[in-house]
Amino acid sequence: MPTDGPSAPPGEHRVASVLIDSPLPQLDHLFDYRIPDALVGQVVPGVRVKVPLRVARRIADALVVTTSATSEVPGELTPIEELVSPIPVLTPEVFALARAAADRAAGNASDILRLAVPRRHVRVEKAWLEREILPEQPLPAAPDVTGFSDDALGAGRHALAAPPGVVEVDGTWIGEWAVTLARLAVAQLAQGRSAILAVADYRDQDQLTLALASLVEPHWVVRVDARQTAPARYRSFLETLEPAPRIVIGARSVVYAPAHRLGLIAFWNDGDGLFAEQLAPYVHARDAALIRQEQSGCALVFAAHSPSSAVERLVGLGWLTMAEPVRKRTPRVVLTPEDPTSPRIPHAAWRAASEALAAGPVLIQVARPGSAALEARGRGEPMAADAGQTAHDLARAFPRVRVILADGEHPVERIGSEPALVIATRGAEPIAAGGYRAVLLLDGPRMLSRESARVAEDCLRWWSAAASLAAPGAAVHLVGIDGDLGLAMATWRQNDFMAREVAERKHLRFPPAVRIASVTGTSRLVSDAVSAAEAAGAQVLSTEPVDGPGSGSVRTVLRFDYGHGAAVAGALRTAIVTTATGRRRPAKDERGFRPPPTLRVRMDDVDAL
Incomplete structure (x- = not known):
């Protein structure tokens, strides 16, 4: 076995296997230095x-994955250029998770x-290294999880x-x-284990923070928040590296937190679109959590009022x-039902809201944010009603009642128990003290008209979230929706509806019953990649031009069973590397060589449908 140069004392590690920080697919493996x-x-x-990168003749950033006394690489190894920081920021568990998630997503x-x-x-790193190490704190007592039987939420999924x-x-x-x-x-904390709590946005993070503050001291909780400054976020990350149990709260990337002795990963509303990663390789936070649970054996909880189709599939399989x-x-x-004589708010719902206002606030959920419709009406132009117009109309109908508009441009987290009309878009509903005395869910048919394979699933989640804010016994009027969707809401059996939805998708061979992938690039590159994927078990669903006919680029959507996932991902990954390492074609002008053609692969791209 070749060594890395001068002989080293037995057991002394002289070789570092590193992963270079680069988006180039051909560099996605360990290099020995x-x-x-x-x-x-x-x-x-x-x-x-x-480390020196000879191919590019530059110095590259890298993370050390392992060290050893010898190397399998023949010849003399290139030495490491510089130690950037003495803090081990990459744990073996997180690297194993990243490697498995990347392989699954090609x-x-x-x-x-x-x-x-x-x-x-x-500066943050220096302060953390110089911090005072406090004596070990006694673990908090384990609280009762009220409302559930003792064995309902034990260890498991x-x-x-x-x-x-x-x-x-x-x-x-x-x-x-x-x-x-x-x-x-x-x-979990009471047993000396860490917990990761993943939520979609800052409003949910705030609620969890308040709930935890009533149970444990603040030093047990680490919050990884997109609203934090970059130094504050790095400080929180360093806290999770400490060899002590913590409760880590955050958005989708929190599933990669290096929590000590991980005992639990819990999601709130995993079906929320904010959990879908927007950066390559587009690994959904739920998929990363499923991988991490299998690797670590920790408990896993997906909590929701209305389950996602992916979770319902796993329930049907007995995995959850x-x-x-x-x-x-x-x-x-x-x-x-919708009222032709009162197209915006049916008389029955209007009467319920009027009566409820005598006791407290009333929530009205609408489909569209903003005030564009109100401005259009002022110009004499027709446009479907939005939150701004609804708020304007209700303010005229109830001149002595406070009207509150809550949407992305006008965020409101909480209101009191005084009478008020709250017009909110989906996901922006404030919490009312004691709950809303009535809830009106408008624009249901308009929400369902959105072109998406997940539209029914999304609507159930939006309506359930708003209905859950009602006070005990308060009426929740779902306007214009009947059939199976309406029955699911009226009986609060959203999981039964989703079970039927998953069964129908299985019959049609649509996600989440099967996996899909989209492959985008020039016709030749896509054709080669698709042929390799078909040989691995994939099936072509569609091929269409990208950026209009004649552009030369196409996108092909593939479908494959979960059992073929590793082979299909491997075939597409090989096609990506082959494309990236291919020779550049001479350009037609004085610029020399044009960039090599690219091949873009996105696994589990449900929006491709």
């Missing part, structure tokens, strides 16, 4: 280094590690039917789901166990 004498003992697995592990390991901030409603915690009203997840996390409250408390949903 020699550890210089001055850095022996300092270059350890997980640290950041700089992507680069370094792209995922860029999400998992934040950019370095020297669960789909949790979250209880609807709002509760008061230390003077602030939050969703009851947040209390349930917080108690599950603290129960359904956990429901012992006493099921459901909102009082009233299916209200």
Whole structure:
């Protein structure tokens, strides 16, 4: 076995296997470098280094994955250029997760590690190294997870039917789901294990933070928030590296947090589109969590009022166990047909809102944000009603009642218990103290008209989220929706509807019953990649031009069974590397060589349908 140069004492590690930080697919593997004498003992697995990249004749950033005494690479190894930081920021568990997730998605592990390991901030790092090490704190007591039987949420994998409603915690009203997840996390903390809680946006993070603050001291909780400054985010990341249990809260990238002795990963509303990663290789946070659970053996919980189709599929397979409250408390949903004489708000719903305003706030959910419709009406132009126009019309109808507009441009997190009309778009509904005295869900048919394979699933989630904010016994009027969707809301059996939906998709061989992938590039490159994928078990669903006819680029959508996933991903990955390493064609002008053609692959791209 070749060595890396001068003989080293037995057992002394002189070779570092590193992963170079590069989007180039041909560099997505480990490279061996020699550890210089001055850095022996300092270059350890997980640290950041700089290494020479001979092909590009430059110095590249890299992460050390392993070290060893010898190398299988023949000849003399190139020495590491520089040790950037002595802090091991990459744990073996996170690298294994990144590697497995990248392979499943036919992507680069370094792209995922860029999400998992934040950019370095020297001042933050220096302060963290010089921090005072506090004595070990006694673990908190394990709270009871009220509302569920003792064995319903034990160790294992669960789909949790979250209880609807709002509760008061230390003077602030939050969703009851947040209390349930917080108690599950603290129960793990009491056993000396960490918990990762993944939520879609900052509003949910705020609720979880308040729920946890009522159960444990702040030092047990680490928040990884997109609203944090880059230094604050890096400081939070360094806290998760400490060899102590923590509860880590964050958005989709929190699933890669290097939590110590991980005991639980819990999701709230995994069907929310914000959990879909927008950067290559586009690994959904739920898929990363499923991989991590299999690798670590931790508990896994997907909580929601209305389950996603992906979770319902796993329940049907027996891979997830359904956990429901012992006493099921459901909102009082009233299916209200549309009224031709009152097209915007049917008389029955209007009467319910008028009566409820005497007792407290009323929520009206609409489809469109903004005030474009109101401005268009002022110009005499027709346009479907939006939140702004609805708020304007209701303010005229109820001149003595406060009207609150809540949407992306006008965020409102909480309101009091005083009478008010709250017009909110889906996902922007504020929490009312004590719950809303009535909820009106408008624009249902318009929401269902959106072109998406997941439209029914999304609408159930949006309507359920708004209905769960109602006070006990308050009426929730779902306007213009009947059939199976209406029945699912009226009986609060969204999981039954989703089970039928998954069964229909299985019959049609649509996701999540099968996996899909989109392949985009020039006709020749796509053809070659698709042929390799077909040989691995994929089937072509469609091929269409990209950027219009005559552009020379096409996109092909493939379908394949889960059992063929690894082979199809491997075939497409090989096609990507082959394309990236192919010779550049001479350009037709003085610019020399034109860039090599690219091949873009996106696995599990449900929007491709």
